[in-house]
Amino acid sequence: MQVAAQKALGADIRLLGNLLGQAIRRLGGDAAFDLEEEVRAAAKELRASPSPDAARRLRDRLGTLDVPALRGLIRAFSVFFDLINLAEQQARVRALRHRAARPDPARAENAESALQSIARRGVPVEEVADHLARALVVPVFTAHPSEARRRSVLEKLAAVAQLLDKLEYGQPTPSERDALTDAIAEEVEALWLTDAVRSARPSVLDEVRQVLGVVEARLLDVVPKVYRKLESALEKVYPNHGRRVPAFLQFGSWIGGDRDGHPNVTHAVTAEAVRLQQETVLAHYLQRIEALGGKLSHSAPFVAAGPSLAASLAADAKLLPGVAQGKPGEPYRAKCLMIAEKLRRTLAFVRTHADDWGADAQAPPAGVYVGRGELLADLTLIADDLRRAGATASADGAVRDFIRLVEVFGLHLLTLDIRQHSARHEAATAEVLAAAGVCPNYAALSADERFAVLAKELESSRPLVPAHLPFTPDTTEVVRTFRTMAAVLEQRCPEALGTYIISSTTEPVHLLEVLLFAREARLFRPAEGVSRIDVVPLFEALEPLRSARRIVTRLLELPVYRRQVELRGNRQEVMIGYSDSNKESGFLQSAWALYRAQAELTELGRGAGVTIQFFHGRGGAVGRGGGPANYAILAQPKGTVDGRIRITEQGEMIADRYGHPAVAERHLEQVLDAVLRTSFPDAAEGADPKWLAALDALADSARKHYRGLVYEDPGFLTYFEQATCIGEIAELKIGSRPARRSGARSIEELRAIPWVFSWMQSRHTLPGWFGLGSAVAEFLRANPDGLAMLSDMYARWPFWRTLIDNSQMILAKADMVIARLYADLVTDQALAARIYGRIEGEYRAAVDAVCRITGQSALLERSPVLGTSIERRNPYVDPLSFIQLVLLDRLRNQSGPREELVTAVLESINGVASGLKNTG
Numbered sequence: 001m002q003v004a005a006q007k008a009l010g011a012d013i014r015l016l017g018n019l020l021g022q023a024i025r026r027l028g029g030d031a032a033f034d035l036e037e038e039v040r041a042a043a044k045e046l047r048a049s050p051s052p053d054a055a056r057r058l059r060d061r062l063g064t065l066d067v068p069a070l071r072g073l074i075r076a077f078s079v080f081f082d083l084i085n086l087a088e089q090q091a092r093v094r095a096l097r098h099r100a101a102r103p104d105p106a107r108a109e110n111a112e113s114a115l116q117s118i119a120r121r122g123v124p125v126e127e128v129a130d131h132l133a134r135a136l137v138v139p140v141f142t143a144h145p146s147e148a149r150r151r152s153v154l155e156k157l158a159a160v161a162q163l164l165d166k167l168e169y170g171q172p173t174p175s176e177r178d179a180l181t182d183a184i185a186e187e188v189e190a191l192w193l194t195d196a197v198r199s200a201r202p203s204v205l206d207e208v209r210q211v212l213g214v215v216e217a218r219l220l221d222v223v224p225k226v227y228r229k230l231e232s233a234l235e236k237v238y239p240n241h242g243r244r245v246p247a248f249l250q251f252g253s254w255i256g257g258d259r260d261g262h263p264n265v266t267h268a269v270t271a272e273a274v275r276l277q278q279e280t281v282l283a284h285y286l287q288r289i290e291a292l293g294g295k296l297s298h299s300a301p302f303v304a305a306g307p308s309l310a311a312s313l314a315a316d317a318k319l320l321p322g323v324a325q326g327k328p329g330e331p332y333r334a335k336c337l338m339i340a341e342k343l344r345r346t347l348a349f350v351r352t353h354a355d356d357w358g359a360d361a362q363a364p365p366a367g368v369y370v371g372r373g374e375l376l377a378d379l380t381l382i383a384d385d386l387r388r389a390g391a392t393a394s395a396d397g398a399v400r401d402f403i404r405l406v407e408v409f410g411l412h413l414l415t416l417d418i419r420q421h422s423a424r425h426e427a428a429t430a431e432v433l434a435a436a437g438v439c440p441n442y443a444a445l446s447a448d449e450r451f452a453v454l455a456k457e458l459e460s461s462r463p464l465v466p467a468h469l470p471f472t473p474d475t476t477e478v479v480r481t482f483r484t485m486a487a488v489l490e491q492r493c494p495e496a497l498g499t500y501i502i503s504s505t506t507e508p509v510h511l512l513e514v515l516l517f518a519r520e521a522r523l524f525r526p527a528e529g530v531s532r533i534d535v536v537p538l539f540e541a542l543e544p545l546r547s548a549r550r551i552v553t554r555l556l557e558l559p560v561y562r563r564q565v566e567l568r569g570n571r572q573e574v575m576i577g578y579s580d581s582n583k584e585s586g587f588l589q590s591a592w593a594l595y596r597a598q599a600e601l602t603e604l605g606r607g608a609g610v611t612i613q614f615f616h617g618r619g620g621a622v623g624r625g626g627g628p629a630n631y632a633i634l635a636q637p638k639g640t641v642d643g644r645i646r647i648t649e650q651g652e653m654i655a656d657r658y659g660h661p662a663v664a665e666r667h668l669e670q671v672l673d674a675v676l677r678t679s680f681p682d683a684a685e686g687a688d689p690k691w692l693a694a695l696d697a698l699a700d701s702a703r704k705h706y707r708g709l710v711y712e713d714p715g716f717l718t719y720f721e722q723a724t725c726i727g728e729i730a731e732l733k734i735g736s737r738p739a740r741r742s743g744a745r746s747i748e749e750l751r752a753i754p755w756v757f758s759w760m761q762s763r764h765t766l767p768g769w770f771g772l773g774s775a776v777a778e779f780l781r782a783n784p785d786g787l788a789m790l791s792d793m794y795a796r797w798p799f800w801r802t803l804i805d806n807s808q809m810i811l812a813k814a815d816m817v818i819a820r821l822y823a824d825l826v827t828d829q830a831l832a833a834r835i836y837g838r839i840e841g842e843y844r845a846a847v848d849a850v851c852r853i854t855g856q857s858a859l860l861e862r863s864p865v866l867g868t869s870i871e872r873r874n875p876y877v878d879p880l881s882f883i884q885l886v887l888l889d890r891l892r893n894q895s896g897p898r899e900e901l902v903t904a905v906l907e908s909i910n911g912v913a914s915g916l917k918n919t920g
Contacts, residue, residue, distance in 0.1 A: 006868075008094060012087040012164065015181075016083040016160075016184070016188065019181075020079055020083060023185070023189045024036065032069075032076070043058065043879050043882075047875060055820075067900050070887065071904050074880060075192065075907070077876045077879055078910055079192055081873065081877070081915045082191065086164065092663055097169075097662075108673075109673045109674075110672075110673050111230045125238040125241045132248060135643035135644060136613070137248060137644075137646075138250045138415075138646040139648075140251070141254070141648075141649050142255065160184055160188070163183050166180055167181070204265055205256070205269065212276065214658050215280075218659070222665045223668075225665055226249065226665060226672070227247075227404050228401075229669065247407035250408055252415040252646065254416075255416075257418045258418075258419045259419065259420050260420055260421045261421065266477060266481075267483070270418065271355050271484050273416060274488055274492070277414055277496070278492070281411065285402075285405075286343045286344065289402070290336070291398070292398050293326075295394070296394065296399075298332050298391060299327075304331070312335065313325065313331065319366055323338065332385075335378065336382075341367060345366075350493075355487035357486055358467060379402055380403060383399045383403060410495045411493055415495065415497065418481065419538070420500075422506070425478065426513060427474065427475065428478040433464070436465075438457065450507075458561075459560055479521075485497050485533065486521045489523075498533055499536055499615075500534065501536045502536065502538060503538045503577075505537035506543070508555050514535050515560075524564060526563045529567060537551065537574055539574065539576055539577065540577035545596070548597045549600040552601060552612075555572075556608050573612075574601055574613070575614075575616075579617065579753070582767055583752050584748075586703050586705075588698060589700070591799075591803055595636075598636060601640075602639055612640075614641070614644075617648050618647060629667065629674070635798040638687075641675060641678045647671075652917070688797075694783075694786075694789060694793070695800075698775045702772055703771065705774040709838055709842075710770075711747065715835055718826070718831060719823070719832060724759060724762040725884065761909060761913070763818040764814060764839060768810030769807045769810055769843070770846075773842050773845025773846035773849045776852075787853070791852075791854075804853055811843070811859055812870055815881075816843055822885065824885075825892070847859060876915060877911075877916060880908055880912050881912060
């Protein structure tokens, strides 16, 4: 099978490569094509015998070319990478179809496999059903700027993917095959002629629309299939259980709600983001109900409406006078017509309603759905009546899928999270309390004193914020954000929002500040038994992660906060951030601090009778918690998932995981498999106390080496700024958010995404491995039997195995020869040689450590598919790096028109990102 798969992948690459070559010859000329072939051959030769001198010769050869020729090369290699990515995606789809036809339980990674494993351990169906009833799995889409490709490019690639599917699975005739090949050639030509670089930054609402396109095109079809498979698996493993799987797989978004360091996300943008999501899902439902009405032509005398459906139709006729119910004797079509009219009215209401927090409560117009309940009731009525009439195939077909969609996506599509930095709340609280005469200088108080002030104030019912806001713009915006949340939930969609995240949480008082503003906006009314939002701390840096247990303990001991937790189902969500902790402490210490924090908080929750639910803020790159999502879930500490997890889906990973229906379906199945397995762990599973002690030592050692370079070496910042394209990345318009939290020139103020992105571009890939090699070497020197222990940990502990596997993947994508050429860009070459020498030495130590722990002679020796993928890309990504080096040198030395050079650099950044993947 492996040989056949490689042949099929090779055939796809040849087809797409040949079509691209034809386009290049036709549109760019033979000279452009011959130049690309020359450079590719030179890059392959360099790979065979790598050396800095040989690499410099290729760089210098490219340095003789003018900018138009270099841009032509960039375009050729970049488009080819996009096509290789498509071919590899097609190979994944092919493998999935093969596995479906010839199931292998050992490699299944799906719900049935997980349930079989659970059942073999004697877990009864009642326990599984109870678990599913309280489970919650939520992928949350974010607009973190690590997707370098334009929406236009993604749409064209999606069109090619659909054509490849038809070519392979549509059983075309020879003439149809020719037509499909011509259609692919048309799309490839369009890719070649499409500008790869955005001319302007996308707005926040542009980012909303981009992710909505993915959700509507993929998830609204895929999700019902995932649930059907899950229900089928449960019935197969536990026959005749008679239980329906609840809708515990949901979806969320940050896009339009994440205002941390993002001045363009305002209360008005948040309201509009919710509106766009509602319009999208309602329009989709309207299409579905019209199609369903076409299907349900069941008519008298073969079937008649039951009493409940007849009563419902009579009520609809009264509620919606003048709306035609279609041909007499077709009750299901009549009901679909009524639902369609209600959806039209709901859509019109959503488009025109102005959210007004100060307005008196009013009922929505007649026939408008508010929340998913009424729509679900109407659809369930159809399904129940079809079953009553014996039309079970109809009830269990499109109607069942529609019901599942409404259960999952409601009338809001994605639950929008709100996020803001703790400093904004503190400043706003200080201004509000001073204006109300409660505390003249809140910001000057100690953390304990601020906690006491807010604890007392939250027990009171007196209002602090007047209807008209006499505050500074920043404080006014904070208040309006909470009021907008309340207005949306009360007047438009009660399920659209629900989570308020506080980034940079370092003290318990940061949650009380948010709770105070929630109370002022009527979102938190403890006396009435109402709380409409979860208040969620985000622990990111090392010290907050280590203080997490203390912070949450203090909150749970406060009666008014404990009341908030009770009103939210006796659950406290905690978000943990992978990015900033990695940038601050290095990837090993970051991963271990996150592990420890989860274990400690879970233990705290059990003792306090509170469920601690974790939200994992993971990125695409290993330096930001990236890697396969299912392995990451399995690597969490025992007992910390327990069926409930939220996890971010960021940047380029959205297209990678959800860009093709089959891949999206497989990704979600793998996530559910991992959640089920880790929620029912084997009694023997768990980490040996000796392993925990070993990680304590390794993490501290790795952090020492990492900070010794990144924060303590006085020349490091200069090296980073000159040996990477961080300055140029700031001009890459791939996201609406600025690259730095402030204008300060420091590692601390740099956002984690451009930090990781820059190191990937310069082929150092430092955030994914630095410190590991030295830490392992120190550990082995202090522990004569240490290697046997680390290898045993790799074999039996998912956390350690996942960490090592992720690091070896990112080490394999590094290239120290090319990284040395980026060091050539540093003005002070003595400094460059010194810093590069430290990085290169640590790289060698990390490679040695990984190979010794895994028992391999080379990286990825036991992962041939991934290794082959990287090898296949190198002859194409290497030239892009050399071209980028030439362009950066010209740009920084002002050797040519700046605008043209900047555009060319940005195009090269796009190309390298497509070639390496896992970029941010």
